[in-house]
Amino acid sequence: MAPSRRSRTLGALLAVHAGDALGAPFEFKPYTAIRSRHPGPNSAFPRTLTGGGFLSWAPGAATDDTDLTRAVLLAYRDAILSGDDVISKAAEHSLAWYRGDRWPGRRQGTLPRDIGGATRRGLSSFASSRDPSSSGAGQGSAGNGSLMRCIPTGLFQADPELLVKESQCISAITHNDRRCTIACAAYNTIVSALVVRGLSVEDAVSASERVAVSLEGGRPDGPVHAAIKIGRTISLEDLADKGPRGVDFLGSCSGFVLDSLTLAVAAVLDERRLDQVLVDVVRVGRDTDTNAAIAGGLLGARDGEEAVLDEWKDLLQFGPEFRRLADQLLTAQGVLPGEGVGQGEGQTLSLYSLMT
Numbered sequence: 001m002a003p004s005r006r007s008r009t010l011g012a013l014l015a016v017h018a019g020d021a022l023g024a025p026f027e028f029k030p031y032t033a034i035r036s037r038h039p040g041p042n043s044a045f046p047r048t049l050t051g052g053g054f055l056s057w058a059p060g061a062a063t064d065d066t067d068l069t070r071a072v073l074l075a076y077r078d079a080i081l082s083g084d085d086v087i088s089k090a091a092e093h094s095l096a097w098y099r100g101d102r103w104p105g106r107r108q109g110t111l112p113r114d115i116g117g118a119t120r121r122g123l124s125s126f127a128s129s130r131d132p133s134s135s136g137a138g139q140g141s142a143g144n145g146s147l148m149r150c151i152p153t154g155l156f157q158a159d160p161e162l163l164v165k166e167s168q169c170i171s172a173i174t175h176n177d178r179r180c181t182i183a184c185a186a187y188n189t190i191v192s193a194l195v196v197r198g199l200s201v202e203d204a205v206s207a208s209e210r211v212a213v214s215l216e217g218g219r220p221d222g223p224v225h226a227a228i229k230i231g232r233t234i235s236l237e238d239l240a241d242k243g244p245r246g247v248d249f250l251g252s253c254s255g256f257v258l259d260s261l262t263l264a265v266a267a268v269l270d271e272r273r274l275d276q277v278l279v280d281v282v283r284v285g286r287d288t289d290t291n292a293a294i295a296g297g298l299l300g301a302r303d304g305e306e307a308v309l310d311e312w313k314d315l316l317q318f319g320p321e322f323r324r325l326a327d328q329l330l331t332a333q334g335v336l337p338g339e340g341v342g343q344g345e346g347q348t349l350s351l352y353s354l355m356t
């Protein structure tokens with residue numbers, strides 16, 4: 001049976017979080033280093049969320065990918081429940097994360113352990129201008145820092161035109177390079193097609209290609225469309241077994257937005273189980289947490305929360321909060337009935353809170 005919209009919504013959010021936590025111990029390690037530590041096949045690669053890595057994460061901890069996804073999710077909560085402007089709220093919640101202003105798990109006033117260059121420049125600019133339409137780091141800054149946080153728009157903005165607009169504007173708070181803004185719109189088109197419209201993966205990817213071509217001025221050879229087309233041709237299994245050498249990547253999987261989009265498209269078209277695909281995204285190396293968070297979002301949207309391993313869900317720092325917020329928003333949007341749905345689940349005690 002196909003997963004419900006609620007299951008896909010939760011799956012998308014939890015799999016962003018799980019991909020982030022699965023990849024965090026290997027962040028910036030090249031393929032060869034991961035391969036020499038775990039030389040076996042996919043099935044032998046450890047599924048446990050161990051934490052660690054060069055920033056010494058706790059098991060199941062949110063790194064910047066999940067934290068900023070939470071910031072955008074809180075913006076949709078404010079917009080849907082209180083009528084606030086979602087773009088301004090996304091910028092404000094992201095700035096609260098940057099400044100450590102009442103951010104869970106951080107001492108008040110401390111800076112994040114990890115932050116990308118464009119994100120820092122964009123949020124610093126927003127702190128002084130308070131204008132999210134002019135704060136972006138500029139053309140040429142084409143990291144994956146906005147793609148990694150954009151999924152709440154795909155989940156909670158059902159209007160296709162507003163989805164494209166909000167995806168681009170929320171990206172532009174920090175990443176206003178057109179490759180980033182258009183990648184976010186294309187990615188969220190896949191999310192919405194799977195979660196809201198219930199389309200097949202093939203139709204969802206095709207819809208994203210049409211959006212990319214349209215936003216790239218009708219050119220079929222624009223960079224975002226090219227990245228999606230490369231994703232259609234890649235076998236993640238081969239890539240993870242043999243290494244990324246020789247594959248037609250635009251960058252080197254180390255943080256370039258279009259590489260992450262390519263990997264995510266390859267992941268959602270990969271018919272294996274969610275955990276198998278995510279493990280292979282991590283095995284490819286380099287920006288492992290962000291690549292797995294971005295791919296995880298599409299896989300969770302495809303397969304629903306039942307596909308996210310229980311041992312992962314038990315550890316995720318913001319797992320209970322993401323469930324509670326998703327149910328609140330789906331109820332407010334009339335997708336879930338007003339009473340009795342999801343009760344109790346939001347109170348699941350996170351093992352993470354016991355361990356940290």
Ligand SMILES: [Mg+2]
Binds near residue numbers: 064065290
């Ligand atoms: Mg990260």
